[in-house]
Amino acid sequence: MQWTHVEGKDRGKVRLYALSTCGWCAKTKQLLMELGVDFRYVYVDLLDADEMAQAIDEVAQLTSQQAFPTIVIDDDRVIVGYRADQIREALGP
């Protein structure tokens, strides 16, 4: 799957599942950049059918739904939606 790497401070393995058209996804990505953390993101709507199915599966297993943005920290903590407080608390300085 085509993940884009944004370099920054190591706060664990941070992944962002996003849609390229979604406003809250854009805000979430922007916040991660402001916080300066190292993360990878993927725009699920731009994937080919097989990879999209795989991404949907991964998100569904983590959250039992299908919503974007979904942030996964260390394969363990999951934040669904632009929850700025939770994101800051989990990844902020």
Added chain:
Amino acid sequence: MNAEDVDQEAIERLYERLTREAEEGGYHLNPDVPFTKNLVRGLIVNERRYGYPSCPCRLAMGSRERDRDIICPCDYRDPDLDQYGACYCALYVSGAILRGERELTPVPERRPPMAERRAQEPVLPASSLPWPVWRCRVCGYLCARTHPPEVCPICRATQDRFERFL
């Protein structure tokens, strides 16, 4: 042309139209203009990709039949405006949010998973009314006639957004 390449002029045009239509119908677009124009861009991208402007914040399946409930304005806009003061994407906001009396908070996904959506299709008993009554799933407009109108006269949703109500 790549679906992602949307020129600014197209965004401005649709933004103007949606603003006008929203205000005429008693709705409001989000006053955060850059945020809102980014969503408008998403609507244009989706219209080009799929042939209909599906919700920018939801993953479309690419078939009108399966994405019908999330063609913007989606079936979930009005309940979310009632409950949270904004639609899921926050393209539309309530008067209270517009006037700054209420804070914009994330709106949880209300759309049921696909299996449940199928199961929820209502099965109506045979009716004794002289005409069937059709309900617009977007705005709730009701009309009694042989078929639903081609376009909802209230919110402009297309015919396929209507359901039998009675």
